[in-house]
Amino acid sequence: MGMAENISIPVNVGVVLDLDSDLDGKIALSCIEMALSDFYATHGDYRTRLVLNTRDSMKDVVGAAAAALDLIKNVEVQAILGPTTSMQASFVIDLGEKAQVPIISFSASSPSLTSIRSTYFVRATLNDSTQVNAISELVKTYKWREAVPIYMDNEYGEGIIPYLIDALQAVDARVPYRSVISPSATDDQIVAELYKLMTMQTRVFIVHMYGSLGTRLFAKAKEIGMMSEGYVWIMTDGLTADLLSSPNPSVTGTMQGVLGVKSYVPSTKEVQDFRVRWKRKFQQDNPYIIDAELNIYGLRGYDAATALALAVEKTGTTNFGFLKANGSSTSSTDLASLGVSFNGPSLLQALSNTSFKGLTGNYHFVDGQLQSPAFQIVNVNGNGGREIGFWTPKKGLVKQLVPSNGMNSTSVSGISTVIFPGDTTDAPKGWGIPTKEKKLRIGVPVKSSFKQFVDVKNNPSSNTTKITGFCIDVFDTAVKALPYDLPYEYVPFAKPDGESAGTYNDLVNQVYLKNFDAVVGDVTIVYTRSLYDDYTLPFMESGVSVIVPIESRTTENAWFFLKPLTWDLWASTLLFFVFFGFVVWVLEHRINGDFRGPASHQAGTIFWFSFSTMVFAQRMGFDKSKLIAYNSPEECYELFSKGSGNGGIAAAFDEIPYIRLLMPKYRSKYTVIDLSFKMGGFGFVFPKGSPDVSNISREILNMIEGDKMKDLQDKWFGDQTSPDSGTSVSSNSLSIKTFWGLFLIAGIASLLALIIFIVMFVHQEGRVVLRPSDSTTSIWRKIRHLFSIFNQRDFTSHIEMNGRNGIHFPSSQTPQDVVIFADQLTNPNLEVPVKENQKSNVNHQTPTHTDQRFNAVIHQRSKSY
Numbered sequence: 012m013g014m015a016e017n018i019s020i021p022v023n024v025g026v027v028l029d030l031d032s033d034l035d036g037k038i039a040l041s042c043i044e045m046a047l048s049d050f051y052a053t054h055g056d057y058r059t060r061l062v063l064n065t066r067d068s069m070k071d072v073v074g075a076a077a078a079a080l081d082l083i084k085n086v087e088v089q090a091i092l093g094p095t096t097s098m099q100a101s102f103v104i105d106l107g108e109k110a111q112v113p114i115i116s117f118s119a120s121s122p123s124l125t126s127i128r129s130t131y132f133v134r135a136t137l138n139d140s141t142q143v144n145a146i147s148e149l150v151k152t153y154k155w156r157e158a159v160p161i162y163m164d165n166e167y168g169e170g171i172i173p174y175l176i177d178a179l180q181a182v183d184a185r186v187p188y189r190s191v192i193s194p195s196a197t198d199d200q201i202v203a204e205l206y207k208l209m210t211m212q213t214r215v216f217i218v219h220m221y222g223s224l225g226t227r228l229f230a231k232a233k234e235i236g237m238m239s240e241g242y243v244w245i246m247t248d249g250l251t252a253d254l255l256s257s258p259n260p261s262v263t264g265t266m267q268g269v270l271g272v273k274s275y276v277p278s279t280k281e282v283q284d285f286r287v288r289w290k291r292k293f294q295q296d297n298p299y300i301i302d303a304e305l306n307i308y309g310l311r312g313y314d315a316a317t318a319l320a321l322a323v324e325k326t327g328t329t330n331f332g333f334l335k336a337n338g339s340s341t342s343s344t345d346l347a348s349l350g351v352s353f354n355g356p357s358l359l360q361a362l363s364n365t366s367f368k369g370l371t372g373n374y375h376f377v378d379g380q381l382q383s384p385a386f387q388i389v390n391v392n393g394n395g396g397r398e399i400g401f402w403t404p405k406k407g408l409v410k411q412l413v414p415s416n417g418m419n420s421t422s423v424s425g426i427s428t429v430i431f432p433g434d435t436t437d438a439p440k441g442w443g444i445p446t447k448e449k450k451l452r453i454g455v456p457v458k459s460s461f462k463q464f465v466d467v468k469n470n471p472s473s474n475t476t477k478i479t480g481f482c483i484d485v486f487d488t489a490v491k492a493l494p495y496d497l498p499y500e501y502v503p504f505a506k507p508d509g510e511s512a513g514t515y516n517d518l519v520n521q522v523y524l525k526n527f528d529a530v531v532g533d534v535t536i537v538y539t540r541s542l543y544d545d546y547t548l549p550f551m552e553s554g555v556s557v558i559v560p561i562e563s564r565t566t567e568n569a570w571f572f573l574k575p576l577t578w579d580l581w582a583s584t585l586l587f588f589v590f591f592g593f594v595v596w597v598l599e600h601r602i603n604g605d606f607r608g609p610a611s612h613q614a615g616t617i618f619w620f621s622f623s624t625m626v627f628a629q630r631m632g633f634d635k636s637k638l639i640a641y642n643s644p645e646e647c648y649e650l651f652s653k654g655s656g657n658g659g660i661a662a663a664f665d666e667i668p669y670i671r672l673l674m675p676k677y678r679s680k681y682t683v684i685d686l687s688f689k690m691g692g693f694g695f696v697f698p699k700g701s702p703d704v705s706n707i708s709r710e711i712l713n714m715i716e717g718d719k720m721k722d723l724q725d726k727w728f729g730d731q732t733s734p735d736s737g738t739s740v741s742s743n744s745l746s747i748k749t750f751w752g753l754f755l756i757a758g759i760a761s762l763l764a765l766i767i768f769i770v771m772f773v774h775q776e777g778r779v780v781l782r783p784s785d786s787t788t789s790i791w792r793k794i795r796h797l798f799s800i801f802n803q804r805d806f807t808s809h810i811e812m813n814g815r816n817g818i819h820f821p822s823s824q825t826p827q828d829v830v831i832f833a834d835q836l837t838n839p840n841l842e843v844p845v846k847e848n849q850k851s852n853v854n855h856q857t858p859t860h861t862d863q864r865f866n867a868v869i870h871q872r873s874k875s876y
Contacts, residue, residue: 019060022323022331025082027075027093027103030067034300035253035308036095039117040065041293042309043092045285046316057324061316068094075099076106080346083110087333089354090115090319092312097121097167100132107131109346110333111355113362115319117311120249121170125380131355133362134380135315137274139219140174142248145272145386145402146217147178149245152408152425154494155441156183156706157213158245161190161228163220171219171247185702187213194224201231209235212496214443215243222253229254229266238267240433241443246271251389255396258302266391268432274307275385275401275412276371282310285370307371314369322361326354385412392430400426440494451499454527455483456518456534457511460643461669463727464533467503476503481727485550486531486695488719489710497703502527519544522696529697533668536691545699548708549692550720551668557684558663558670560651644673651681668693671728776800 026043028036047061064086066078075094082088083106090113094100100119107114108129117135124132150158158179162168168191176186188211190204205228208216218225225246232238244266246254251271254262276282286305293303333350352358366375372384385403389396401412408425428436455478457467465480478501490497504518504527505511512518515534521527523543535553536546639660641647653659665673670683697704714720776797 018058020058020331021062022059023064023086023088024061024319024323025079025086025088025091025093026063026065027068027078027082027091027095027099028065029070029095030065031069033070033095034303035118035306036067037297037300038293038303038306038309039095039312041296042289042305042313043316045289045292046313047320050317050320054324057320059320059323061320061323064088068099070095072099072102076102079103079106079114080349083107083112084349087331087350087352088112089323089331089352089358092117092315092319094119097124097170098165100124101166104129104132106346106349109351110349111352111359113355113359115315115362117315118308121167122174123166123170130379131359132379133359133376135318135376136311136381137248137383138380139171139247139249141383142272142386143171143175143178144404145388145408146175146245146247147182147184148402148408149270149272149388150179150184150215151182153243153438153441155215155243155439156494157185157187157441157702158215158217159188159190159208159211159213160186160217160219161192161208162218163224164191164193167249168220175217175219187211187702190216192220192224192228194221196224198227198231201228202235205232205235205237209237212442214241214439215245215441217245217247218250219247220250222250222257225250225254226257226262226265229262229269233265238265238432240431240435241439242432243439243441244269244432248273248386251396252307255389255391256304256306258304260394263391263394268430268434269391270429271389271391271396272402273387273389273396274371274383275387276307276310279370282370285313310370314371314374317367317369318362318365318374321365321367322358325361325364326357330354388426390427390429398427399429440496442494443496451497451528452502452526453486453499454504454518454521454530454532455501456515456530456532457503457505457509459511460646461533461672463672464668465531467505469509476501478503481723482532482550482693484723484727485711485714485720486707488714488723489707492710492713493706499528501531516540519696522698525698529695529701529703531695533693534696535666536694538691540696543699545697545701545704546691546694547697547704548711549694550711550715551693553690553692554667555664555688555690556667556670558647558665558673558681559661559684560681647673648680666690773797 026040028040030036030040043063047063051057051060064082066082068075068078075096076099079091079094079102082091091103091107092115094103094116095118097119100114100116101124104114104124106112108131111131113131113133114129115133115135119134120136120139122138122140124134125138160172160175162172172189179186188208190208192201192204196204218228220228229238229244232244238244246269251273254266255271255273257263289305289309290303293300297303330353333352335350336348363376363379366373368374375382385401387398388400388402388408390399391397400408400410402408403412410426429438430436431439455465455467458465463480464482465478468477468479469475470477483501490499504513504521515532518530518532519534519540520543522530533551534540536549540546637655639650641650641663647660647663650659651663655661674681674683695707711720714723
């Protein structure tokens with residue numbers, strides 16, 4: 012052993028800690044010294060020996076920087092253990108980067124230090140950002156919707172806030188306010204900030220600060236009553252470690268019921284043995300300090316010193332000197348003459364590859380930062396913190412780190428029973444009635460009708476107002492189900508005489524003008540209103556439908572098709588029908604063969620063309636003078652009774668919820684047309700951005716999915732079954748009864764046309780085919796021959812004879828289509844009827860004559876009779 016010591020290579024390392032008045036610094040230094048003693052006692056054959064060069068930073072940023080500069084420039088240390096705080100570490104890290112000296116801090120936990128991006132900064136503790144998910148999981152477990160962070164105004168306090176807010180928002184928890192307290196704040200300033208928090212509704216506070224400030228904060232909170240039932244306090248890792256390791260019982264006495272998150276350190280035999288040895292040595296070295304307790308900083312310092320000793324040994328016996336800058340200055344604080352360590356890069360690489368089982372667990376670095384497998388959740392109760400569960404990145408909140416059933420739970424049952432402030436096991440709602448703050452003023456409409464929705468009753472004798480109704484019950488039920496207290500009072504929107512102070516638009520506008528904090532009533536959600544206010548989910552669907560009287564209109568419906576047009580419009584239509592046809596005939600008859608021919612043919616063409624081209628596009632509207640407003644079911648019934656011809660109405664348009672109230676009373680006389688135009692429904696009005704909107708909407712949805720909403724509807728509206736199907740009217744389709752008169756006219760006209768045609772056809776063709784003189788042909792054959800003629804095309808209609816060219820056909824008939832059956836012309840038994848004006852031209856035709864415009868095809872039809 013003595014030979015090993017003779018050939019050992021001393022390696023200077025620096026230690027920068029708050030030692031003068033800080034107990035944590037003394038504890039950490041003693042652990043570092045014990046770590047090196049234990050390490051070299053176990054590894055006596057190692058050739059390197061760390062030599063500690065200790066400096067007191069005196070709880071000052073400048074003091075820490077000066078100490079680090081002195082160690083690097085004058086002592087030429089190969090690494091620095093420390094400094095204590097994140098603010099001190101910020102500048103010291105820059106010095107280490109410049110000199111290539113690793114800065115190993117086992118207590119600087121601010122996430123902002125990572126943004127410096129120094130390769131020579133090694134965080135031998137946990138990044139504060141790693142605990143925010145454990146905190147947010149607690150908030151999620153108890154369904155707290157808001158939380159206020161209370162942190163100190165420095166780099167350590169501010170570093171965690173962005174990560175904490177993101178984690179809370181990820182579990183649907185808002186941060187309505189950030190409470191910032193200066194490290195040098197007086198007790199009066201702390202109390203003033205706490206009173207400010209009392210005036211807010213939020214009752215969940217997350218505290219992140221040094222132990223010295225946290226002790227004062229909890230003491231003042233207890234004094235003013237903020238450690239009572241209904242409040243929730245959650246401490247971050249650093250504060251939990253500071254306060255729970257305090258030997259002063261009065262510290263824990265001011266924070267009963269507080270929850271804390273702390274790094275999990277397994278209670279192994281090695282830790283227990285070390286705790287005993289450390290306590291004995293510390294009391295020997297510091298006899299004036301009574302009841303000091305080993306904390307996480309001491310354990311982290313022990314493991315950090317062990318990791319550095321291992322890394323230095325791995326680098327071998329390389330040059331541990333510095334490359335001096337040109338023109339080196341003798342001043343111990345001259346940054347320009349700062350040298351560069353030869354061994355820095357290899358030592359940093361060795362630290363990154365170091366891995367061992369330390370007192371705090373498996374020890375290894377990832378990207379220059381220590382990793383933690385779990386956090387411990389504690390509940391301050393009695394003289395210390397009681398373990399109630401754990402949080403791990405993979406398993407979340409669990410009662411045991413290794414559950415016996417292998418399952419994971421994030422419900423309240425996943426952790427042990429918590430004793431909250433006020434010595435209660437009932438989980439606080441997270442919100443409370445703000446101290447010295449007025450209740451929410453909820454505006455309600457004053458109605459003269461449909462009071463089932465909102466009914467405002469004034470009692471002049473007692474000067475009290477009673478407000479009831481379906482909307483009131485829905486809002487009350489939703490608020491009671493909220494996970495926080497929401498104090499409010501209903502304020503009627505009325506004049507001094509009790510009458511309504513305006514329309515619904517006026518009422519809703521009061522929220523935008525900040526005269527009301529919300530509006531509760533049968534307020535329809537429409538687009539224009541939503542531009543200025545926020546609305547909850549609709550608690551009742553809405554839409555506009557039509558009420559009509561029930562009448563027997565079997566006869567009247569037959570002529571329903573005539574009603575869309577008035578008699579003068581019908582007359583105008585017929586006149587213009589003829590006029591348009593005449594104009595078209597004048598313009599077309601000389602150039603369009605379709606308008607040529609006999610007078611009867613031309614007249615028919617005129618009327619047919621007009622009828623087939625005229626289209627009426629008549630859109631009906633409402634005369635505003637005939638729109639009448641009504642305010643109650645009774646007034647609506649009175650208007651219906653008068654009728655539209657006597658100052659009343661023929662139909663009523665209203666929103667479906669009001670129709671449902673009107674119909675049960677008058678269902679025997681009126682019915683609802685099965686057609687509605689959708690609207691936004693009824694909702695509660697809140698200011699833009701109000702957090703209450705989403706919370707109350709969630710409870711409304713829960714009521715709709717359950718039975719509560721139906722129970723309230725039955726309570727206020729009773730039986731709302733629709734009228735009997737026999738009295739309902741549907742406007743989605745028109746039945747044949749509506750147009751049977753039109754069908755009758757069209758049918759009679761078509762039937763008459765068919766009869767006339769048959770009579771004319773039989774008269775023209777049947778007198779030849781069916782003549783009694785032809786006794787050789789049976790009646791059946793004659794009838795069949797008559798039907799065959801009926802099925803043939805008739806080219807005799809409107810054929811004009813042209814003296815020069817022969818037969819002239821209308822333009823719609825091509826000459827190639829003409830067939831003259833020779834048997835009809837040559838058979839002496841058949842006579843083809845030919846008009847007188849056609850006979851002469853036909854007789855003068857010769858078989859050899861061929862017209863350039865016309866080809867006659869002679870087809871010899873075989874006789875079938």
